[in-house]
Amino acid sequence: MLDIKAIRQDFPILTQTVNGKPLVYFDNAATAQKPRVVEEAIVKYYETINANIHRGVHTLSQLATDAYEEARKKVQTHMNAKHDYEVLFTAGTTFGINLVASGFGSLLKAGDEVLISAMEHHSNIVPWQFACERSGATLKVIPMNQNGELIMEEFDKLLTPNTKVVAVTHISNALGTINPIKEIIEKAHKVGAAVLIDGAQATPHIKPDVQDLDCDFYVFSGHKVCGPTGTGVLYGKEEWLNKLPPYQGGGEMIKTVTFEKTTYACLPHKFEAGTPNIAGGIVLGVALDYLNEVGFDNIAAYEHELLEYGTKRLSEIEGLKIIGTAKEKTSVISFNLEGIHPYDVGVIVDKLGVAVRTGHHCTQPIMDFFGIPGTIRASFSFYNTKEEIDVLVEAVKKAQMMLA
CATH class of the missing domain: 3.40.640.10 (Type I PLP-dependent aspartate aminotransferase-like (Major domain))
Incomplete structure (x- = not known):
């Protein structure tokens, strides 16, 4: 079991606020945050x-x-x-x-x-x-x-x-x-x-x-x-x-x-x-x-928990579609909201302190295959929490309400 509270204390950047809100960093697939020892x-x-x-x-x-x-x-x-x-x-x-x-x-x-x-x-x-x-x-x-x-x-x-x-x-x-x-x-x-x-x-x-x-x-x-x-x-x-x-x-x-x-x-x-x-x-x-x-077995087990929890919570949002539903997955969830451009969602959730990636993620052939301009991507790391996923879900709901 990971002591997530102790681990988060190793990452100074996670204590800051963005746009007046506590930072929720879900762009780990783009780059990971750095522990103090690094x-x-x-x-x-x-x-x-x-x-x-x-x-x-x-x-x-x-x-x-x-x-x-x-x-x-x-x-x-x-x-x-x-x-x-x-x-x-x-x-x-x-x-x-x-x-x-x-x-x-x-x-x-x-x-x-x-x-x-x-x-x-x-x-x-x-x-x-x-x-x-x-x-x-x-x-x-x-x-x-x-x-x-x-x-x-x-x-x-x-x-x-x-x-x-x-x-x-x-x-x-x-x-x-x-x-x-x-x-x-x-x-x-x-x-x-x-x-x-x-x-x-x-x-x-x-x-x-x-x-x-x-x-x-x-x-x-x-x-x-x-x-x-x-x-x-x-x-x-x-x-x-x-x-x-x-x-x-x-x-x-x-x-x-x-x-x-x-x-x-x-x-x-x-x-x-x-x-x-x-x-x-x-x-x-x-x-x-x-x-x-920290231990890679511990990391994998905890991140799988985050993936399952995030998939469940995001799937509760009406009009949200997850892109990429393979049986074997790591802690990345790409999704779109029906009728709303992913970029617009990304801008609004950022105002609420949540960092996600939007666009084609340097994989244009994938987006062409699914016939979409891009996705909203939330990628979780071992220093993230389920409570942060709840913040993401509420931010996405607010964006949906504002943009629908």
């Missing part, structure tokens, strides 16, 4: 060991390097990666997907196929479009049903020996659907395809075990797991990271440089050109420590 770790880094890493012999540089590499090992343990050098620090999920897709752009050829799903975030669509345009490969889409679930029978039909990459989201940011990624990975491997999993929305709720999943790549963003913005992780199997060309050139990623020829550094440095977000990487490790102390 904020303090950022200040501590810059006040005590700020220095560039890997290159200096002086004490501060060595301290910074040790802290940065210790954070990499924390991520390795968290994801159960086989080697610490299979963990690359990035600027976020988008950066990680672009790195992999850019590399495959030089490995794919005409006749090859890349499979993505109908519920992907734009960040897991556009980079693969780039790769296919560059290589002549074909992009294909796994369809979904009206519940917001992938149609696995169609996935089976799409898989062929020409399938070279399967890139799918673990959890849909717009619908909350938890996809059967282990089954997807196993089937994709049978035809020799590499698999990338977009874990941006999964990692706040689920602790990924990349060896158990057997995925070839797994990406996530630090700011979704209570860490700093501008941070992220790309896990890649050693064999694949060795096959892919570097994404950027510069310092740190080289072994030797002459005007005639450059050779590349070993993993992970081959993909970490330039001075990284040192503080961000270190503090991402602190954020993961915090979440692991």
Whole structure:
């Protein structure tokens, strides 16, 4: 059982008011709030060991390097990666997907196929479009049903020996659907395809075990797991990271440089050109420590309670339709009010202190599939409460009354 009152005290932002009302923050799928321990770790880094890493012999540089590499090992343990050098620090999920897709752009050829799903975030669509345009490969889409679930029978039909990459989201940011990624990975491997999993929305709720999943790549963003913005992780199997060309050139990623020829550094440095977000990487490790102390089993159980309660309460509102009703869901509820634009609802509930996301959530194909301009999205985290859901429900009712 979680002590929610004690947990909320770890998050200073939750005590403030917005528009004269206590803040109810239900935009966690966009970014998570930061516990005080994370904020303090950022200040501590810059006040005590700020220095560039890997290159200096002086004490501060060595301290910074040790802290940065210790954070990499924390991520390795968290994801159960086989080697610490299979963990690359990035600027976020988008950066990680672009790195992999850019590399495959030089490995794919005409006749090859890349499979993505109908519920992907734009960040897991556009980079693969780039790769296919560059290589002549074909992009294909796994369809979904009206519940917001992938149609696995169609996935089976799409898989062929020409399938070279399967890139799918673990959890849909717009619908909350938890996809059967282990089954997807196993089937994709049978035809020799590499698999990338977009874990941006999964990692706040689920602790990924990349060896158990057997995925070839797994990406996530630090700011979704209570860490700093501008941070992220790309896990890649050693064999694949060795096959892919570097994404950027510069310092740190080289072994030797002459005007005639450059050779590349070993993993992970081959993909970490330039001075990284040192503080961000270190503090991402602190954020993961915090979440692991709370416990991911505890987080999942409590957030499921919030999902069930929120679904029940919102469903009581006449004219409200939930978009995304998969059997396997995480704590995200997308909904619309009949005859009312989602943006208008978002503006009114904000005036009442409730932060929700409105729009297409960078998933325009999903909105096109359902024939809607967007949704109102309430996404819950382990520091939210059922009482806050009640506030949301009353705010939505007021918006409905004002806008009908």
